[in-house]
Amino acid sequence: MFNKILIANRGEIAVRIIRAARELGVGTVAIYSTADRDALHVHLADEAICVGPARSTESYLNMNNILSAAVATGAQAIHPGFGFLSENSKFARLCEEMNIKFIGPSAKVMDMMGDKINARAEMIKAGVPVTPGSEGEVHTTDEAVKIAEEIGYPIMLKASAGGGGKGIRKVNNVEELVPAFEAAQAEAQAAFGNGAMFIERMIFPARHIEVQILGDSQGNVIHLGERDCSLQRNNQKVLEESPSVAIGHTLRNEITAAAVKAAQHVSYENAGTIEFLLDESSGKFYFMEMNTRVQVEHPVTEFVSGVDIVKEQIRVANGNELSVKQEDVTFSGHAIECRINSENPKFNFAPSPGKITNLFLPSGGVGLRVDSAMYSGYSIPPYYDSMIAKVIVHGENRFEALMKMQRALLEFDVEGVITNVDFQLELISDPHVVAGDYDTSFLGNVFLPEYQKED
Template identity: 55%
Template sequence: MFDKILIANRGEIALRIIRTCKEMGIKTVAVYSTADADSLHVRFADEAVCIGPPASKDSYLKIPQIISAAEITNADAIHPGYGFLAENAEFSKVCEEYGIKFIGASADMINAMGDKATAKATMKAAGVPTIPGSDGLLESMEQGMKLAEEAGYPVMLKATAGGGGKGMRYVKDKSGFKKAWDDARQEAGASFGNDGLYLEKFVEEPRHIEIQIVGDSRGRACHLSERDCSIQRRHQKLIEETPSPIVTQELREKMGQAAIKGAEAIGYEGAGTVEFLVDKYGDFFFMEMNTRIQVEHPITEEVTDFDLIKEQIKVAAGVEVSGRNYYPQLHSIECRINAEDPANGFRPSPGKITNLHFPGGHGVRVDSHVYAGYVIPPFYDSMIGKLIVSGQTREEAIVRMKRALQEMVIEGVKTTIPFHIRLMDDPVFKSGKFTTKFLDDFDFSGL
């Protein structure tokens, strides 16, 4: 087992990793920018190293500074958390070159799954259902139009290096193809330095369902069932839950086995998620694979009583996975609490938290790094923390979440709490019969 782990991240995920390391008897090193000097992850780690000024590109994304911090503190492993360098193949490779264990996927695995077109081709070859469309990148607009006719409109053009909805365009019919092609390529090139596109059939009434998997160094994987991530705004998740209201045990088994098949096809090591779209007919299609821990991992932990961070660390140290699959014993929901104003297009609201009270009680968990007096910097993601509740049923979990949200007090900045409270009362959400387009018609006024 590792002696000391450096956490190459910040905020709640860095604190989350530190807590598990302490329980495992592993010493920890925090890295931080000058803007995060007062963050709890810095305070609770055994050691802390400043790696640069506030801007991510000058601190949390600076590989040389992070490697130097690991070397001067004699850390024998690095946990990247999520975001920043978590899915950076170069970082994984540099860690290996310096004899530091990267607690995550290898550079080859990150490259294989990071490029959307390559990932789709890999999964298709492994027998995982994929959305009809192009096999790899489109060579020209004319090829794309021909494939669109074969698959049938509507279709989606997607950036191969995409994420967060950038470089993605919906094409209703042939007349709109050229504009969508030009716009998607321009946005993809500007956002990722790669304007490559691929094409997929548009999935009707889609649900975003992901399967949590863990693979070991011997090429064996297991799954921990699904999470429903369909409540999204501009392709950014706001709420997740498990089990999904629409997934039957039969579908769960099929998706779980498909995810394992895909993970084992690339010899995947570590915690990851295989993400699918499920259409209104109950058919599912591979969308992408995230080669890291997810923001929403706590709900899986709550319903399976399984510490995913601990499992990541154990697998990285060479421990085999059990080979057993895990299924939900409870229902769990996570609300992302962001420093944003939902009444004004979710505009970021950085600033000082003047008063803070977190909810408690049975079945309530809060993962956060903030405290009264903490200043939320404007340089990073606006997430303050995650509120997670669990219950015997979905109905019980919704009632508990509403109570916990009403009990949560964060003053000094705008937050998404009012939006989440309204959502808990929404009849469509409560019915469980929603799609990824649900928030397109949601009433945000007066929040």
């Protein structure tokens, strides 16, 4: 096993990785920007090293500084977490060249599956269903108009190199297409340095279903079931649960088998997620994309499967076989995760950085977990993502999980900044959500208009 790994991230995921590594007997190195000097992950790691100023491009995205930190501290591997450099094949390739193990898939596989156009082509080869769409990159509005006419409206414009909801637009007709394409392309260029787009027929409304997979260097690939991530705002997930109430036994077997087939086709190693859109009216599902990293919502899968995904990532990167086989994986109960952000839902979800003057995190009972890097007196910097915690619950059934989440959110108390805790409490208590009657249109078209009417 590795003696020491460097965590190329911050916040709750850095804390999560440090804890998993410590339980494996592996030493840890934290990196931090000048804005994160007092962050929890800095205090918890065995060593910590500053890699630059507050701006992400000069610190958490600074490949040279991060690799220099790994060399200086003698780290044998780098865990990228999610976001930042986690899906950057150039960084993974540099790690390989410097004989530092990148805890994730190879750069080659990241290139294949991280680019949505390449991924789509590979899934067609693998026999995994994909939505009708463009066959390659789309660079001009003239190309976009022609392709849209061929596949039919409504369509989705997506950045080829995208992620995190950037460079995505829904287009209902030809009048909307040109301005939407230009806006999405500009956003993609600014966010990823790549303005290449592709077009798909829009499956909307739909269920957003994703399947967690794990693979090792011996060719073993397993799935850990599915997550329902349909509650989204602006293509960003808000709440996730596992298993999905929209899927029965037969469809579950089909969609998880498709995910395993997809991962096997590309000889996938480490943790990854295959994301699908499910058309509930027809029962058909379509490949959307693959995330070649650990997901924000991985804890719900850990609760229902009993498998520690981060520990498996470290073991697999070390060359070990997966510690479980598919026949060993059993699923129990129901899990839900709510993302807690420092933002003001009543003011268009504007970020709310500042100093936490008082903090009480929910606890007690079986099946409750809070992943966070917050502490009383900590100042949330304004430079990074607004997510400050994740509340995850597990119950014997979905009703128990819902009630446990309501209880946990009622106990959650943070002072000094505005959070979305009350928003999440209203969402988890909504009759539609309680009944499992929602899809990707629900939050934006049904829940938010009513929520924003309230004083």
